[in-house]
Amino acid sequence: MDAAGAETQFGRRFTWPWFLVAVLVYLGIIQGLGQLIGVDTPSSDSRFPTTESLVRNALIPIGASIVFVAALVTWLGWWGEVLRYRVPVRRWVRWVPVSMLLGSLVAMNYGHLGAQSGSLVVCLLLLGLFVGVGEELMFRGIGVHVFKRAGLSEGKVALWSSVVFGLAHVSNAIGQGAQAIIQALVVCTSGYFFYLCLRAGGVILLPMLVHGLWDTSLFSSMIGAKSAVYPGAVLLVVLQVALIIMLFNRRRAVSPTRMPTSPA
Numbered sequence: 642m643d644a645a646g647a648e649t650q651f652g653r654r655f656t657w658p659w660f661l662v663a664v665l666v667y668l669g670i671i672q673g674l675g676q677l678i679g680v681d682t683p684s685s686d687s688r689f690p691t692t693e694s695l696v697r698n699a700l701i702p703i704g705a706s707i708v709f710v711a712a713l714v715t716w717l718g719w720w721g722e723v724l725r726y727r728v729p730v731r732r733w734v735r736w737v738p739v740s741m742l743l744g745s746l747v748a749m750n751y752g753h754l755g756a757q758s759g760s761l762v763v764c765l766l767l768l769g770l771f772v773g774v775g776e777e778l779m780f781r782g783i784g785v786h787v788f789k790r791a792g793l794s795e796g797k798v799a800l801w802s803s804v805v806f807g808l809a810h811v812s813n814a815i816g817q818g819a820q821a822i823i824q825a826l827v828v829c830t831s832g833y834f835f836y837l838c839l840r841a842g843g844v845i846l847l848p849m850l851v852h853g854l855w856d857t858s859l860f861s862s863m864i865g866a867k868s869a870v871y872p873g874a875v876l877l878v879v880l881q882v883a884l885i886i887m888l889f890n891r892r893r894a895v896s897p898t899r900m901p902t903s904p905a
Contacts, residue, residue, distance in 0.1 A: 650790055652718030657801075660787040663713060664805060667706050667779055668812045674702035688863035692760045695864065699768050707775040714783065723782040723845060728795060729897045730840040737884065738838040741851045744880040745858040753862055753869040765857060765864055773853025780806040780832060781839050781848050795896060803832030830885055831855075837888075837895070 678701060680694040689695035714723055754762050784802040793801070807829030811822060838848040855877070862871045 651721065653716070655717055655719075655783070655787055655790075657787050657791060660784060661805070663783065664779065664809055667709060668809055670706045670709055671702045672812055674705055675699075678702075685866065687865055687868045688860065689761075689765075690864070690866055692758065692764055695761065695764045695768065700764060700771060703768070703771040703775055707771060707778070710775060710778045710783070714778065717783070719783070719786060722786050723778065725844055726781075726785065726839050727843050728840055730837075731894060731897055733891070734837050734895055735841045737834055738841055738847055738851050740880060740884070741834065741838070741855055744876055745851075745854040748871075748873040748876045749858045750861040750869060750871040750873060753865065753871065757865045761864055765860060768860065769853040769857030772856045773849040773851075776806070777835065777845055777849045777852055780809075781835055782845055785836065785839065796892075799833055799836045803829050803836060806832035806835075827881070830881065833888065834881075834884060840895070 675698055679698045680691075682690050682694050689698065714720055754765070780802055784805055785798055788798040788801050789795075807825045807827075810825045810828045835848040835852055838851045839845060841847065858877065859874070862869045862874060
C-alpha cells in the first residue's frame, strides 16, 4: 500500500466488489425508470424531440440516480473525501479542464438551440447539470476513493475508475443498440480526462462542471423535432483525439517527481 492509501480512513469501509454492485443499482435506476415512464419517439431522428421526452426519458431517471448516489455517500460518511481530492499534479494538467471547457463552449450549436422552445433548452441545461453531478459523484467521487482506499497507485486509480465508467455506458445498448459499445470505449478515455480535472482542481465541482458542459454541447444538436448536423461537433472529436495523444506521450508526467511534505 502506498503512503496515500495508508492515511487514516474515515467513514464506512466499501470494497470494489460492492462498488460494482452500487454501479449496477445506479444503472438499474436509470434504465428501469427510463423503460417504465419513458416516451417512445420512433418517428423522430432526434434524441429528445419534445420537452416531455427529455424530462421522462432522461431528467427523472437521472435525477433519481443522483438521489441514490447522494444517499450512498451520506451512508458511507465520505462527503469530506468526495468533495475534495488533494493530490499534487503538474501544472500542464490544468490545460485539460481549460481546453475541454473552451471546446464545449465553441462547439455548442447555438443556432439550433435558438430555434427550440425555451422549456426544451432549459431542460437540456438541466440534463447537462444532472449528468455532471450524478456521474461524477458515482465514478470520480465514490469510484476513485474505493480504488484509492484499496491501496492502488494513482495511475491504477485513474485506470480502473475510468474503465468502470466506460463499461457502465454499455447499458445504453438497451436504447441505442450496438453503437453503445463504441460509445463505451470513447467514454473510457473521457473518464480519464475527468479524473485529471479532479486532480487539477482538487474539488469534484470542476469535473462536474466540465462533464456537464461537455455533454450539453454534445446534445445541443440532438434536441427538437429534427437533429441538426453541426460541423462544430467535429471540434470535440478533434480535441479528444489531441488529448489522447498528449496524455499517451505524457502519462508518466502527471504527478510531480517530488511530493510536497506536510509542515511539522
